[in-house]
Amino acid sequence: MKVPYLSASRLKMAKNCTQQYEYHYDPKSDDEITLKAKANHRDSSQAARVGTNVHNALEHWRKPDEDGKTGKLTFDRLMEYYEKENSISEVDFQFYEDGKRMLTRWFDRRGRQPVRIIDTERGFGTHRSPYKLSNGTPVFGFIDAILEHRDGTIELLDYKTQRADITQAEADNSIQAGIYLAVAREWWPEKKIKFSFDLLRYGVVSTTWSDEKIDSFKDWLKTQYEWISKIEKGNPTIGDGCKWCAFADLCPKAQELMQKGAWDLLDPTMGEDLDEMLTELATIKASKQMLDRRQRSIDAHLKNNVFDRQMPVDDCVIETQNWSVVWGETTRTQYIPSMVQELVPPAVFGQMVTLSKTAVEKVLPVLPEDVAVQVKKTAIVKPQRRMNIKKKESKADE
Numbered sequence: 001m002k003v004p005y006l007s008a009s010r011l012k013m014a015k016n017c018t019q020q021y022e023y024h025y026d027p028k029s030d031d032e033i034t035l036k037a038k039a040n041h042r043d044s045s046q047a048a049r050v051g052t053n054v055h056n057a058l059e060h061w062r063k064p065d066e067d068g069k070t071g072k073l074t075f076d077r078l079m080e081y082y083e084k085e086n087s088i089s090e091v092d093f094q095f096y097e098d099g100k101r102m103l104t105r106w107f108d109r110r111g112r113q114p115v116r117i118i119d120t121e122r123g124f125g126t127h128r129s130p131y132k133l134s135n136g137t138p139v140f141g142f143i144d145a146i147l148e149h150r151d152g153t154i155e156l157l158d159y160k161t162q163r164a165d166i167t168q169a170e171a172d173n174s175i176q177a178g179i180y181l182a183v184a185r186e187w188w189p190e191k192k193i194k195f196s197f198d199l200l201r202y203g204v205v206s207t208t209w210s211d212e213k214i215d216s217f218k219d220w221l222k223t224q225y226e227w228i229s230k231i232e233k234g235n236p237t238i239g240d241g242c243k244w245c246a247f248a249d250l251c252p253k254a255q256e257l258m259q260k261g262a263w264d265l266l267d268p269t270m271g272e273d274l275d276e277m278l279t280e281l282a283t284i285k286a287s288k289q290m291l292d293r294r295q296r297s298i299d300a301h302l303k304n305n306v307f308d309r310q311m312p313v314d315d316c317v318i319e320t321q322n323w324s325v326v327w328g329e330t331t332r333t334q335y336i337p338s339m340v341q342e343l344v345p346p347a348v349f350g351q352m353v354t355l356s357k358t359a360v361e362k363v364l365p366v367l368p369e370d371v372a373v374q375v376k377k378t379a380i381v382k383p384q385r386r387m388n389i390k391k392k393e394s395k396a397d398e
Contacts, residue, residue, distance in 0.1 A: 001231045002026040005130035005138040006221060008176035014228050016241030022234035023247040031250055039246030042090075050095040051161040053085035054102060054200065055144060058159055062145055063120045075107050102161060102200040110204070118146040118154070124183045134186060137222045139179050144198075153192040155206075156180045160199045171197055171207040178217040181209050242286040248293070257287055258294050302387065303327065313385075326388045331381050333357040339378040343371055 001022055003010075014021040027033045038044065060081045061073065082103055086096055123142045125131030130138035145157040158176065160166070171177060177195040184193045196206040209217070236253040248254040303309060307316050307327050316327035335355045344352075344367065352359045357379075364372045 001228055001234065003225060003228045004127065005125065005140040006179070006225050006228075007139065007141050008174070008179060011175055011221075011224055011228075013241065014224075016239055017234070017237050017245070018228075018231055019234035019236035019251060019253075020241055020245050020247060021228070023250065032247065035246050035250065044246075046091055046095045047161075049089050049091045050099040053082060053089055053091065054099045054161050055159050056085045057081040057103065058106075059120045059144065062117050064117050073111065075104075075111065078103060078107060078111065099161075106198075106200045110198070116148045118148050119143075120145050122146055131183060133182055133218055133221075135218050135222050137218065137225050139183065139221075141176075141179060141183075143180060151192070153194060154184060154188050156184055156193065156195045157198050158196070160197050161201070162199075163201065165202050166197050166199060166205050168205060168207075171195075171205045174207070175221075177207050178209070178214070178221070182214050182218050182221070185211065185214050238283055238287055238290075240282050240286055243289050248290060254290060257290060299387065322392055324390045324392060327385060328388060330384055330386045332384045334380050334382060335360050335375070336378045336380065340375055343374050343378075 001018070002025060010021070010025065013024060023032050024036060027036050042049065057078060058081075061078045079100075082099065086099075091099070121142050121144060123140075125138070125140040127140065130140040132138050143156050144159045147155040147157060149155060158180070166174075174195075174197075177197075181193060181195050184195075192208075194206050194208040196204050198204050236251045238253050238257060242248070242254065245251070245254075302325070306318060306325075313327075313329050318325045334357070335352075337355055340352065340355060340360070341349050344363075348363060348367070351363055360375065364375065367375065
């Protein structure tokens with residue numbers, strides 16, 4: 001397959017699913033190209049866009065001039081850069097506000113600390129001419145910030161706006177950390193070096209690797225490069241990467257999953273191998289998410305294309321050869337959490353879970369009669385539309 005260089009994201013995708021790697025990095029058909037473009041549409045990339053805006057704002061804010069000096073590192077100046085980035089790559093208001101909150105929290109915790117900045121957004125290699133490690137493995141990437149501490153330690157910083165935290169164990173075994181440290185060791189052979197994930201929602205997680213570990217990682221990375229290069233055709237697999245894969249409509253495994261359901265593709269293994277069991281669990285979760293996504297897609301198609309949201313309710317009825325579908329009006333009962341919490345003990349409130357009608361009514365019989373009456377009075381009945389789909393009985397079933 002096409003592997004001009006390795007990066008952490010490329011290798012992660014290949015290890016999750018070589019078919020997804022091929023579709024994403026070497027699309028050939030019009031369908032593959034279209035789905036890749038669809039995944040990059042603004043509606044599908046809001047989180048990525050705000051992450052890029054935050055990254056770029058921090059980069060420009062910290063970037064030293066030709067003399068190695070930076071301007072005044074004030075919060076107002078950081079916000080000016082953030083506003084400018086959002087004028088170039090716009091995002092919806094809730095994402096814009098999320099980015100502002102992240103930068104505010106980051107500046108209060110770490111932005112006020114004086115540091116010596118060597119460079120920001122320093123690349124190693126290019127797409128067409130990647131950096132080659134000493135063992136010949138081509139890599140490419142950008143280091144968000146390079147700092148130098150008073151003791152001479154070089155710190156490679158990577159900003160992360162993701163919602164998932166990164167543990168110390170994950171940092172110590174990170175492919176991205178390994179690639180950056182391998183490059184930095186060749187740039188600064190005599191310096192102490194460390195890599196840090198600067199998690200804007202949380203804090204900093206740093207890792208330091210010995211020269212022996214870096215050399216071992218470089219050997220391993222070379223085998224991964226050779227493995228991907230030798231693959232002639234991608235092989236679709238159901239796994240963790242399916243949760244965000246844009247190519248489900250083309251993937252034969254995904255389509256088989258849509259038609260048959262998850263259990264036809266899984267081989268239950270309730271043995272003693274915990275690793276196999278956890279792998280199966282991850283596959284089941286990914287399968288459920290794919291099926292849920294497909295369900296939402298079909299549901300939206302029925303409401304927007306088969307029916308019309310402007311149609312009278314009485315007209316929202318269709319009959320096919322095998323199915324009867326009614327998109328009718330019904331009601332939904334909800335309870336006001338703050339009011340219910342004032343009426344019942346904490347232990348009882350915890351049993352009401354989401355305060356759905358079913359959850360609350362299950363608890364009502366154990367409450368004193370006067371309290372139960374007060375809880376019922378907090379109920380709010382809201383109108384809603386619900387899709388009712390029933391399979392017709394075949395003549396053979398009659």
